[in-house]
Amino acid sequence: MRIAVETTVAAPVADVWRAYTTPDDIKQWNAASEDWHTTAATVDLRAGGAFSSRMEAKDGSMGFDFVGTYTKVEEPRLLEYAFGDRTAQVAFTPEAAGVKVQVSFDGEDTHSAEQQRGGWQAILDNFKRYVEAKQRS
Template sequence: MKITVETTVNAPIASVWEAYTTPDDIVRWNAASDDWHTTRARVDLREGGEFSSRMEAKDGSTGFDFTGIYTNVVTNRLLEYTFGDRTARIDFTEGPAGVRVVVAFDAETVNSIEQQRLGWQAILDTFRRYVEDNSS
């Protein structure tokens, strides 16, 4: 089953793309809540390139690595990747209200569909706020 989350970012497409694909930016926005953070990120932004980010609870109680391989990269438009046996697609579309970012990903079996949707949406909302606060 695919889960889809989306937001519209009021910023130029180049700023949105850069923030989504640059490790220095990723560590600043990639968290679903204030008690989590991303401590490191690595991006090899090309088809066949690997990415990873380390997400941890700020109290140090738990953490995990989110890793994958890009299968399609179209600058300012599209990212597709695999992570484990799952896939994800992120579309970036310019419009009159800003850049619409749509993330569609394969559900996993541990957490409920609603938990997954809420978590990924929270991260995307944090991304939107970060970009809007930091773009010129």
């Protein structure tokens, strides 16, 4: 089952790409809700390069590592990666209103498609807010 989410970010494509692929930026936006945060992130931005994000509940009750390997990197328009036995693709398409960011990924069997879509969309919405706030500052 393939699941997709998207948003349009009002910023230049270079800024959108940088915020999506820079560890310090990732730690600022990579959470699905206010009670979670990303405490560490690493990025080796090349085909075959690894990435990881440590996501934790702010109350310390739980956490997990989201890790994978980039399989295709075409700056500033496309990222593809594998995580476990699943894959994802992130496309960055410049448009009049900004950059459309489309994420598609293989779903898993533990949570419903709607739950997965909701979580990934919430993270992408945080990304949009973060990048647009940076543009205003």
